[in-house]
Amino acid sequence: MFKFEGTPTRAVRWRNQTHWPTKYLLAGFILTLFGVYNLSRLQHFSCLPLFRFSKQATGEPGAILWGPCPGGVYTGIDCGSIVVPKDYFNPSAGTSTIAIARQNATKHKKGSVFLNPGGPGGSGVNLLLRAREHITELLGDQWDLIGFDPRGIGQSTPATKCFSSALEAQLFVANTVIEQGITVSSISNLSSPLLRDQLIEQHKQFLALKKSQAESCGTHMGDELRYMGTATVVRDMNFMSQVFDGEGAKINYWGGSYGSILGAYLVNMLPHRIGYAVIDGIVNPIDWSSEPSHKWPFKWLSSTEKTYRMYLEDCSRAGPSLCPLTAYQDEPWEHLAQRLEQFFDHLAVEPLATPSSSRSRPGYLTSGAARGLLLIHLERPGMWPASAKAFAEAMAGNGTQLHDWIVPPSGISHENDAARLAVTCLDSPPPGSVADVPSAEDLADEGLRTLREVSPHFGMSVGMGEPDGGCQYWPAEGPERFTGPWNATLDIPMLVISNTADPVTPISSGVLINSLMPNSSVLVIQEGPGHTSISMVSLCTMKLQRQYMSEGIVPANGTRCAVDNPTFPEPGFWREKMKALSPEDAKLVKAVTMIQAALFEGGDGVTKLS
Structure with a gap:
């Protein structure tokens, strides 16, 4: 999910990853700023490794191996690894290493801020290296910014590798219900016994794949899988904070999507250690x-x-x-919805063949995949124009672009092929008995309940962006699993940010956190669509974050912020808008778009300042 999970297939959530060509992102943005131009799989923030450390830190817990940041020279940034206890309750278990990147404060240092880009699976190291000056612009220049890769993720060791190679990991999911999603033959008759039977059959395949995946993880990872839960990551942050800032130093935090889970665990497990904290989505x-x-x-x-x-x-x-899904200006939106449903229903009967492209293998597009992609696209308003174009092309018979967003490009790194499960399967409750283990029938019935009562269009489409499930087969339980309480008292209220139309981390969750911590949190409501506030530009939201982090100003609870950009902008919209902004506001707009670029790997999910 936040993806702050990874891609239109995974969001980051900053959710969970479709892999967008970086050249489109950077070239478009740079040309825009100079007046020339014009968010993995779709998973929440990008998890693609930017570099690989050539060495690991060795020695006792607290030892750090600093070194140059491969991939470029970054002024003011230190990269390396820190040794941490593998198990904070069993010193004999040995050590792990956490990959880190630190952007040093340029003014009088107030402390350190730990960054998490969501997922679970997002790399904080990559986020910082890609957006260091822009995060500084957002949070202020009096902080050391620390991007770190949580347990089992990115360059931290041991990495979560359940398959022997990237090719083996890709072949495992290729053209399966994991890659293509669950197909609902039609949402027009959700009470049909035939539909339920079809869903049960697909979920039988899903569970068999998950069982095989878990067994492979157990074979390749063994006991290492025990140490990747969120509670253990909180212990790492506590440990690293005291190494970097001294014993008793306050822990400051900024994260979104799954990063909001890490933030909620952090402030409720260690309330006495918390300074400033921002969670989004x-x-x-x-x-x-x-x-x-x-x-x-x-x-x-x-x-x-x-x-x-x-x-x-x-x-x-x-x-x-601007939106080729329409037949004419101001065509009733219901017409568009009807044509899309006809397209999904047709794909359920006859999947669309997709020949090979320059970036992916040949294959086919199913109804489950197309609907799952559309849900991921809803997370990223910056890609709505590209989404509409791709769906219009597919409805005309060319599904190549949609299929390319499903299939990872060849040459993808073999990093963290099950990192999300390594976290979620330790955080969620283990089945208490055989009766608690969900069957294919249970999964089908829960999906139908969600379709009927919550989202008739996307109630069974979450799996492409949030690849969870099968934890009953997971071969490990962690040394610690936190389950609350969630009502901690903090010295400084935590800043909680929610969008009014976030399709995967709804505002109801932000209201919940705020209600559980009424005197220790304030809720900022961004009035717009998308997953996390970063998915659109809101100077109001950005200024509130900057004032909170750099000046200690806590906004009024329930403050509402408008967004500053349309979802289908006219050509030249941002060029004119930027001209009208003050230099300070223009820097903030640039900052949020570049943080988008770092979180949403590739250009189509990023706001273009054209």
């Missing part, structure tokens, strides 16, 4: 820690239909030149 921590993952979408999707309607309404107003 809120995941319900009670469900995360107390419900099996197949029940999570029921609450995750409570704002999804609202976001979908905004997508259709904005497309309608934009007209064919």
Whole structure:
């Protein structure tokens, strides 16, 4: 999910990863700023490794091996690894290493801020290296910014590798229900016994794949899988904070999507250690820690239909030149919805063949995949124009672009091929008995319940962006699993940010955190679509974060912020907008777009300042 999970296939959540060509992102943005131009799989922030450390830190816990940051020279940034206890309750278990990158404060240092880009699976090291000056612009220049790769993720060791190679990991999911999603033959008759039978059959395949995946993880990783849960990452942050800033130093934090889970764990496990904390795109921590993952979408999707309607309404107003899903300007949005449903229903009967492209293998597009992609696109308003174009092409018979967003490009790194499961399967409750183990029938019925009661269009489409499930087969349990309470008292209220139309981390979750910590949190509401506030530009939201982190100003609870950009902008919109902004505001706008670029790997999910 935050993806702050990874891509239109995974979001980061900053959720969980479709892999977008970086050249489109950087070239477009740079040309825009100079007046020339014009968010993995789709998973929450990008998890692609930017570099590989050639050495690991060795020695006792607290030892650090600093070195140059491979991939470039970064002024003011230190890279390396820090040795941490593998198990904070068993010193004999040995050590692990956490990959780190630190951007040093340029003014009088107030402390350090730990960054998490979501997922679970996002690399904080990559985030900092790609957006260091822009995060500084957002949070202030009196902080050391620390990007770190949590246990099992990125360059931290041991990495989560359940397969022998990248090719083996790709072949495992190729053209399966994991890659293509669950197909609902039609949402027009959700009470059909035939539909339920079809869903049960697909979920039998899903469970068999998950069992095989878990067995492979156990074979390749063994006991190392025990140490990757969120509670252990909180212990790492506590440990690293005292190494970097001294014993008793306050822990400051900024994160989104899954990063909001890490933040909620952090402030409730160690309330006396917390300084300033910002969480964005809120995941319900009670469900995360107390419900099996197949029940999570029921609450995750409570704002999804609202976001979908905004997508259709904005497309309608934009007209064919900006949104080719429309037949004419101001065509009723219901017409667009009907044509898309006809397309999904047709794919359920006859998948669309997709020949090979320059970036992916040949294959086919299923109804489950197309609907799952559209849900991921709803997370990223910056890619709504590209999404509409790709769906229009697919409805005309060319599904290559949609298929390219599903299939990872050849040559993808073999890093962390099951990192998300390594976290979620330690955080969620283990089945208490055989009766608690969800069957294919249980999964089908839970999906139908979500379709009927929450989101008729996307109730069974979460799996492409949030690849959870199968934890009943997971071969490990962690040394610690935190389940609350979630009502900690903090010295400084935590800043909680939610969008009114976030399709996967709904505002109801932000309201929940705020209600559980009424005197220790303030809720900022961004009035717009997308996953996390970073998905759109809001000077109001950015200024509140900067004032909070750099000046200690806590906004009023319930403060509302408008967004500053349309979802289908006319050519030249941002060029004119930027001219009208003060230099300070223009820097903030540039900052949020470049943080988008770092979080949403590739250009189509990023706001273009053209």
